[in-house]
Amino acid sequence: MEPQDPVKREGRLTPVIVLATLIAAFGSSFQYGYNVAAINSPSEFMKDFYNYTYYDRVGEYMNEFYLTLLWSVTVSMFPFGGFLGSLMVGPLVNNLGRKGTLLFNNIFSIVPALLMGFSELAKSFEMIIVARVLVGICAGLSSNVVPMYLGELAPKNWRGALGVVPQLFITIGILVAQIFGLRSLLANEEGWPILLGLTGIPAVLQLLFLPFFPESPRYLLIQKKDEAAAKSALRRLRGWHDVDAEIEEILEEDRAEKAVGFISVLKLFKMRSLRWQVISIIVLMAGQQLSGVNAIYYYADQIYLSAGVNEDDVQYVTAGTGAVNVLITVCAIFVVELMGRRFLLLLGFSVCFTACCVLTGALALQDVISWMPYVSIACVISYVIGHALGPSPIPALLVTEIFLQSSRPAAYMVAGTVHWLSNFTVGLVFPFIQVGLGAYSFVIFAVICLLTTVYIFLIIPETKSKTFIEINRIFIKMNKVPGVHPEKEELKEFPPSTARQ
Numbered sequence: 222m223e224p225q226d227p228v229k230r231e232g233r234l235t236p237v238i239v240l241a242t243l244i245a246a247f248g249s250s251f252q253y254g255y256n257v258a259a260i261n262s263p264s265e266f267m268k269d270f271y272n273y274t275y276y277d278r279v280g281e282y283m284n285e286f287y288l289t290l291l292w293s294v295t296v297s298m299f300p301f302g303g304f305l306g307s308l309m310v311g312p313l314v315n316n317l318g319r320k321g322t323l324l325f326n327n328i329f330s331i332v333p334a335l336l337m338g339f340s341e342l343a344k345s346f347e348m349i350i351v352a353r354v355l356v357g358i359c360a361g362l363s364s365n366v367v368p369m370y371l372g373e374l375a376p377k378n379w380r381g382a383l384g385v386v387p388q389l390f391i392t393i394g395i396l397v398a399q400i401f402g403l404r405s406l407l408a409n410e411e412g413w414p415i416l417l418g419l420t421g422i423p424a425v426l427q428l429l430f431l432p433f434f435p436e437s438p439r440y441l442l443i444q445k446k447d448e449a450a451a452k453s454a455l456r457r458l459r460g461w462h463d464v465d466a467e468i469e470e471i472l473e474e475d476r477a478e479k480a481v482g483f484i485s486v487l488k489l490f491k492m493r494s495l496r497w498q499v500i501s502i503i504v505l506m507a508g509q510q511l512s513g514v515n516a517i518y519y520y521a522d523q524i525y526l527s528a529g530v531n532e533d534d535v536q537y538v539t540a541g542t543g544a545v546n547v548l549i550t551v552c553a554i555f556v557v558e559l560m561g562r563r564f565l566l567l568l569g570f571s572v573c574f575t576a577c578c579v580l581t582g583a584l585a586l587q588d589v590i591s592w593m594p595y596v597s598i599a600c601v602i603s604y605v606i607g608h609a610l611g612p613s614p615i616p617a618l619l620v621t622e623i624f625l626q627s628s629r630p631a632a633y634m635v636a637g638t639v640h641w642l643s644n645f646t647v648g649l650v651f652p653f654i655q656v657g658l659g660a661y662s663f664v665i666f667a668v669i670c671l672l673t674t675v676y677i678f679l680i681i682p683e684t685k686s687k688t689f690i691e692i693n694r695i696f697i698k699m700n701k702v703p704g705v706h707p708e709k710e711e712l713k714e715f716p717p718s719t720a721r722q
Contacts, residue, residue: 234379235460241434242371242386248427249323249363250387252330252420254394256299256356258543259420262402262536263413268292270413271346295350300645302357303364307637310365311486311630315444319370319437322362323427329359330424338418349417356420361641363387364617365633372621373437374458378686381557384618389550392609396543403536442468443475443626474625474690484628486635494702498623501681502636505566505616508673510643512573512612513666516651517604518542524601527587528594542605549609561685562615562622563677569611570674576604577667584660612673622684622692 260267271291275283283291306329313322333352340348367387375383398416402408407416435454442451448468455464489495525538557565580600587593617636624632654662682695 233376233460235458237434237457237460238374238379238383241374241431241458242383244427244430244434245320245323245367245370246386246390248423248431249326249359249367250390251394251397251423252356253360253364254391254396255398255420255423256353256360256394257391258395258398259402259416260296260299260353262399262404262408263416264292266408266410266413267295267349269410270341274344274346277344291346295346295353297645297648298350298353299357299360300641300648302354302359303361303641304357304638304645305354306358306361306363307365307634307641309358309362310637311634313362314366314369314440314630314633318440318444319366319373320431320434321436322366323370324431326359326362326366327424327428329355329362331421333359334418334421334424338414338421340417341414352417359424361637364391364640365620365637368617368621369629369633370437372618373439374435376459377688378558380622381562381618381685382554384621385550385554385557385614387617388609388614389547389554392543392546392550392613396540396547399536399540399543403540408536438467439471439474439626442471470688470690471626484631486631489628489631489635492628494697494700495624495628497680497699498628498632498696499635501623501676502616502620502632503639504673504676505619505681506636506639507643508570508669508676509612509616510640510647511666511669512570512608512673513577513604513647513663513669514573514608514613515644515647516655516662516666517601517608521601524584524594524597528598542602545602546605546609549606550614553610553614557615557618558685561683562619563681563683565611566615566677566681567611567674569607569609569613569615570670570677572607572610573604573612574667574670574674576600576607577663577670580604581660581663581667584663619681619684622687622689623696625689625693 268288272282272288275281310322313325317325333355336348336352336355340346340352364387368384371383371386372380400406401416401419407413435457436450438451438454438458441447441454451471452464452468455467456462459467484492489499521539521542522535525535526532530538553565560568577600580597583593583596583600587597620632620636621629651662654665658664680699682692682699684692687695
């Protein structure tokens with residue numbers, strides 16, 4: 222009897238891959254989403270805590286400006302920490318591995334969870350500010366390392382679906398924070414330290430369970446040069462013994478890059494063979510954050526209120542929007558391998574562009590036409606659906622796919638830096654844009670969505686069901702680099718003895 226055709230067994234999702242994906246995503250990505258949203262609901266109680274703590278120390282309350290400034294610092298420390306975390310990605314994943322970095326990253330969750338949980342007891346708002354930097358570092362690392370880890374574990378025909386799972390857990394984290402953040406649960410005077418401290422629980426669970434799962438076979442083979450360990454990891458992940466074909470594909474990737482050696486961020490920008498890949502991740506990450514997703518959430522409460530939603534019920538409608546976000550991200554997991562990355566990006570950004578345009582008109586006319594607020598609500602929900610389909614989950618997945626092993630850590634550092642700086646910029650600048658432009662601020666986001674859509678249509682290739690080497694060859698043609706592998710350009714930079722190794 223003939224052995225089973227490897228191509229036919231490619232579609233298997235083994236329990237090891239499923240469990241590793243769930244533990245990595247819940248222990249890391251979930252916390253990113255949770256910490257984005259957890260601070261919103263109890264903000265008034267936390268500001269009161271800041272004020273009372275200050276009063277206990279100096280005998281007078283803070284003035285309004287100082288309190289607002291202190292709160293802005295508290296909120297913005299999270300994306301600042303995310304930026305710092307992104308800068309740490311390359312050194313950590315190269316030295317500790319992908320799984321090792323995720324385990325190490327739990328320090329940046331458990332310590333701030335304790336700081337935030339005990340801040341009221343210690344009468345120290347400084348503990349919260351420091352903790353926000355640390356959970357930001359945790360989010361900056363996890364938002365880059367989880368997609369990298371899962372992308373390197375997954376068989377090529379499941380890489381897209383597993384690559385969307387981190388984004389799913391980010392949206393679940395946001396939803397859980399919105400539910401726990403209901404005033405009847407933890408967004409109250411007694412409950413807010415518990416709400417903030419809960420972020421440590423996923424980290425503890427990850428520390429307990431992730432050590433039992435394999436390290437990235439690509440890391441073991443290419444970086445650690447340990448073929449036996451790589452084969453053992455692949456056998457556990459794939460569920461069959463014969464993994465020689467996949468080992469050979471990884472070795473081919475290694476040979477394709479050997480002459481290049483270690484690629485730093487600076488070298489990444491200098492290499493002609495990676496030009497369009499680098500430009501693409503910068504455009505996609507900036508487009509993802511500057512397309513107005515945070516502004517939509519910021520504006521949502523006001524839109525619901527203007528549509529006649531009772532002020533006490535807005536929190537439930539917001540949680541309902543979070544549930545829609547989760548549901549559509551689940552859909553993206555199932556359709557990303559059917560429709561492809563490029564199609565979902567084009568569809569998602571187009572929907573966001575249309576929603577921003579219509580929302581601008583609806584907000585401008587809502588005082589004139591009675592039913593316009595309902596159009597605004599439809600625009601918010603449409604935008605959330607569009608963003609959850611493509612712009613939210615796909616860019617991080619593409620970073621794994623369009624870069625080979627040696628350039629991937631540096632690429633994630635660039636992608637993460639753009640992501641968090643864009644996030645920080647929107648948080649800092651949007652309130653001023655809103656004051657200056659009002660409803661017309663969404664015109665800026667519509668333009669960014671349109672420009673990103675045009676770039677994707679003209680430049681981004683489809684990567685569905687392709688090996689990393691096949692994707693690399695598409696970009697070799699785009700970058701107009703001669704020969705089969707990009708290292709031919711790089712060979713000129715090395716002495717002959719190095720080039721022949």
